[in-house]
Every structure is written in structure tokens, then in C-alpha cells.
Amino acid sequence: MEPVLVAKNLSKKYGRVVALESANLELYPGEVLGVIGDNGAGKSTLIKVLCGAVIPDSGEILLDGKPVTFTSPIEARTLGIETVYQNLALSPALSITDNMFLGREIRQKGFMGKFLKFLDKKAMADEARKRLSELGLLTIQNINQLVETLSGGQRQGVAVARATSFGTKVVIMDEPTAALGVKESRRVLELISEVRARGIPIILISHNMPHVFEVADRIHVHRLGTRLCVIDPKKYEMSDAVAFMTGAKEPPQS
Amino acid sequence: MGIPTLPAIAVGMVSGIATGAFNGLLVTRLRLPPFIVTLGTWNIFFALVIFFTGSQSIRSSDIEINAPLLHFWGERINLGGFVFTYGAFLMIGIFVFLWFLLNKTAWGRHVYAIGDDKDAAELSGIRTDRMLVSIYAVAGLVVAIGAWVSIGRVGSVSPTSFYEGNLDSITAVVIGGTSLFGGRGTIIGSLFGALIVGVFSSGLSIAGLDVLWQRFALGCLIIIAVGIDQWIRKVSN
Numbered sequence: 258m259e260p261v262l263v264a265k266n267l268s269k270k271y272g273r274v275v276a277l278e279s280a281n282l283e284l285y286p287g288e289v290l291g292v293i294g295d296n297g298a299g300k301s302t303l304i305k306v307l308c309g310a311v312i313p314d315s316g317e318i319l320l321d322g323k324p325v326t327f328t329s330p331i332e333a334r335t336l337g338i339e340t341v342y343q344n345l346a347l348s349p350a351l352s353i354t355d356n357m358f359l360g361r362e363i364r365q366k367g368f369m370g371k372f373l374k375f376l377d378k379k380a381m382a383d384e385a386r387k388r389l390s391e392l393g394l395l396t397i398q399n400i401n402q403l404v405e406t407l408s409g410g411q412r413q414g415v416a417v418a419r420a421t422s423f424g425t426k427v428v429i430m431d432e433p434t435a436a437l438g439v440k441e442s443r444r445v446l447e448l449i450s451e452v453r454a455r456g457i458p459i460i461l462i463s464h465n466m467p468h469v470f471e472v473a474d475r476i477h478v479h480r481l482g483t484r485l486c487v488i489d490p491k492k493y494e495m496s497d498a499v500a501f502m503t504g505a506k507e508p509p510q511s
Numbered sequence: 512m513g514i515p516t517l518p519a520i521a522v523g524m525v526s527g528i529a530t531g532a533f534n535g536l537l538v539t540r541l542r543l544p545p546f547i548v549t550l551g552t553w554n555i556f557f558a559l560v561i562f563f564t565g566s567q568s569i570r571s572s573d574i575e576i577n578a579p580l581l582h583f584w585g586e587r588i589n590l591g592g593f594v595f596t597y598g599a600f601l602m603i604g605i606f607v608f609l610w611f612l613l614n615k616t617a618w619g620r621h622v623y624a625i626g627d628d629k630d631a632a633e634l635s636g637i638r639t640d641r642m643l644v645s646i647y648a649v650a651g652l653v654v655a656i657g658a659w660v661s662i663g664r665v666g667s668v669s670p671t672s673f674y675e676g677n678l679d680s681i682t683a684v685v686i687g688g689t690s691l692f693g694g695r696g697t698i699i700g701s702l703f704g705a706l707i708v709g710v711f712s713s714g715l716s717i718a719g720l721d722v723l724w725q726r727f728a729l730g731c732l733i734i735i736a737v738g739i740d741q742w743i744r745k746v747s748n
Contacts (some may be wrong), residue, residue: 331636346634348627350694355620360636362617374616 259322260285261458262307262338262427267316269302276302277313278482282460284427289449289459291473291490293466295502299482301431304462308340308429309333320426331360337426341433345416349405354378354385356404357419388418392451410441417448421457428452429460434468446472466495478502516578524655530556531651535644549677557674564670571666585663598660605653610698622646627694682729683708686736708732 262284269277276299284290294300305311307318309327318325320336327333330340347356358381364370365377386400394414404412413433420428430449434442442465449472452459463469469476470490478485478501485501486508500506514522530552537548574581584598613619621642624632633639657676662668687704689696711732715725 330634331638334636340634342634344631346628346631348624348631348635348694350627351620351623355624356635359620359624359632362620364617373611374618376615376617376620 258285260319261321262460263317263319264303264307265317265319267303267306267313267318269299269306269311269313275299275482277306277316279316280479280483282307282477282484284458284460286458287453287456288474289453289461289472291469291476292460292462292479293464293469293476293498293502294479298479298502300462300479302482303479304340304429304431304460307333307460308338337424338429339420339423339425339427340429341413341416341420341431343432343435345412347404347412347416350403352401352403353389353407353415354382354400356415357381357385357388357422359419361423384422385418388422389414391455392418392421392448394418394448408441409437410444413437413441413445414448417445417452421452421455425457427460428457429462431462432464433461434463434465442468466498470495470498478508480504516580519578520580520659523659524652527651527653527655527658528648529651531654532644532648534651535647538647539640539643553677560670566670568667568669574662574666574668581659581668582663582666584660585666596663598663601656601660605656606698606702613698618642618645623694625693626690626696679708680705682733685733688740707736 260283262282264280264282266279266281267277268275268279278299280299280303282290282292282303292300292304302311306313306316309330309332312328320338325336327336327338333340348359351359363377363380363384365375369375370377382400389400392414394411404415407415417428417430417433433445433449437445446468449459449461453472461469461473473490476488476490476498478488478498480502488498488501488509497506501508534545534548534552537543537552538545541548584596584601586597587594588597613622621632621637624635624637625639625642625646629639632642658673661673665672683704684696684701685691685704686707687696687700687702689701689704708729712725712729715728720728
């Protein structure tokens, strides 16, 4: 099976600090790839390169086998790489619908939309409702509720629904459970499984080992600016992963 | 300067847009705090106005003879015993237009998103810098229209009139519930804010209160209005 997203020999230096050194990554269709690494291992730089927030010094990114370059998260998104940021990048004072369609609103048909630029609020609300119910999130009563009235888990749901709604090829999730309580984290993990069930592969960055081990199909261990190894969560214990991450144990030869 | 009235008005509108956009460019390109940029350009533009006018006023009678169109919005109409200036209808028209813009178009939604959280808006795919310049330009245009209306209201033109008009408008929108931290506020709130400030100060004038104490009262009004707003927000949360 061909990988959806491939990163080859990515390097990035900040002055004399090497954040990435010929780092590789492959993401296969329909999988959840966990990315773990100690603080300062370069995993957030790796993710920022993949989502377009950081431009690498060298290296290559292939999407569906074709080399791609992007200089901003917007360009990456246009190509189908959506990112759910840790801070979610939602506007609390706007409604769920407004947030889901922020930057890609639907205009009314005909004169009203074309010349007066009127938004088709009904079409957007219907679509938003459909997306949320597909992800099993329709406990949210009113689609025109303001995002600031939602709980942390529900906000995460809105951000995920937005990320998976627009012909997305890859979803990157950065610490999706970091700010959530136990129950809400559980909901987000279910959400990840639902997105995977719909065939969209996910890169999951997290510090939370139990969460990564629970939902990831493969785990990419990042250390000292590069990929140390990829492990199967069914064959290794969490303690092994931590040992690889910190260098306490030699990684398996693959 | 001998320019016919209509082109002169057009020049005025374009200068409004241009000065607004200039503020926007300084804010977005140089990444300066908006407060500092507008404080700086406020003084710069004021100095330029004094320079270009030679600090001279134009008398109302001269305008009436040479460019009556400048007085257009000050013309009065009697509707069932109530006297309105055309400017009042223009104001309602602008409020309706801006209401549609803010609530029914993507541009309007983006204004709120940027005010709420600029970084989030950027990550959502909004080109925030371009948006900000356009917002400042619209503000500049509204100011230019306001200047035209004020010629009709006052009659004569003085380079120093409405020098602190921006402070009055900040007072009005704040009283109207617009958050100084961004992302919250409605056009209807601003309308009522403007009405409150207007009615309040003309009421005090009519009551014969000293200008000094009018200012004092307006200052108290701002603090009370914002205080109530904060309190309501705290209670409703």
C-alpha cells in the first residue's frame, strides 16, 4: 500500500540548534500514526513542517506520491492537510456554523450571493449539522450556539468536524486531549476512531502515552531531531516506548 | 482650490479611504500596536490638514454660494411636525448597510473572527492582514462621510472642528457594548451608544450645564456604562 503522506530527509536549523535532522515519516491510508518524543526532540517542528507553519531548510514532502511545497498552513490546507491545533483556532464569539465555515463560507446562489456577497446561512447550518451528526456529536443542540458556550470536548469536536469536512486527505491533531478531563478525553479518542473509520488518516501528537497506545496503529518515536523507530503498540509496552524516547534502551532494528 | 464640488467630494472620500488604509498598513506591515499607530497618524493628519488649509476656515455663506452640495446633508425636511436633516437618513442608511455587511457577509464574519482571536483567524484561512487594511479603509470612508455631513450640520468649515470626534465615537461604541478587547459588539449597540452620548450631551447643553461639567458627566457615563457591561458579563457567566 502506498503511503498518503511521506516526509523525506526533512532538516531544520534554528541558528545552531538542530531541530530536525533528515527526519522521515510515512502515513498510510486509514491509519492513526502516533508521534511521541521527549520535549525538545523536534516533534513539534516536524509537525509544523507538515502543516505548513514552518518551512524546512531541506527535504521533501510527498502527498499521494506527488511532491508538494507550502509556505503557510492555508496552502497546506488547500492541498488537503488539515490541522487541529492545540488551541483549536476557533473564534469563541462566533457560532458553531460560522466557525466551521470560517474562511470558506458558502454564498447564496445568483445575484444575492454573487454581487451582494450574501451568505447562505441555511446551507452552512445544514452542512454543519450533517458533519457533526456524522461524527456522533449531535448532542450539541443548537448549531447556531456560540462556541464559547461549549465545553472543551465539544469545542474539540467542532474543530475536528471542521478539519474533516472539506475533502481532507490527512488530519494532524496536536495534543487533542491535553486540556481535557477524563470523560472528555474519552470522547475525543472515540472521535479519532470515527474519523479513522471514515478513511481519513490521522497523525496524532500527544504526550499522553495511554491515549497514544489506545488509538494509534503505529507509533513513530522521535528522538534528537529524527525518527528513531516506528513501533507497533501491540508488541511493545508503554515503558519500552518511554525507554526508546529517552535513550535508555536501544530501539528495535527494523 | 478651484476643484468642482463633485470631484472634490470624491477626493475627500478617497482621502478617507487612503488614510484609513495607511493606518491599516502601518498596523499590519510594521506590526505596531494599533493604538500607537492611530495616535501617531491622528497628529500627522491633523498637522497636514492645518498645512493644506493654512489654518483658515471657510465661511458658511461662501460654501452656500460656491458649493451648496457640501451642505446637502444639513438640509432639513419636515415630517409630520418633526424636523430631520437628510444626514439623519444617511446615518440610518449607513447603519443598515454596515449591519448587512457585518452579519450577512463573509467579510463581516471575518471582522468578528479577527477581533476575537487574530491567530486563530489566520489559521482558519483568513488573510488577516488584508482584512485589517480593508477594515481600516472602511472606517476611513465612514469618517470621510461623517466629515461631509458635519459641513452641512455646522455650516462653515474649520480645520480644527471635530478634532476629538474620534474620542466621542470610541465613547459611543463602548457605551454600545463593543468590547475594547475585540470580537464582541453589534451595530445596533453602536447606534444606541451614539444616541445615548448624543442625547446626553445635547440634553445637558439644553439644560444649560457648563461645558466643563458636561465633559465631567460624559466621563462618568463612560465609566458607569463599561462598569455595568462588565458586571452583566460576570453575572451572565
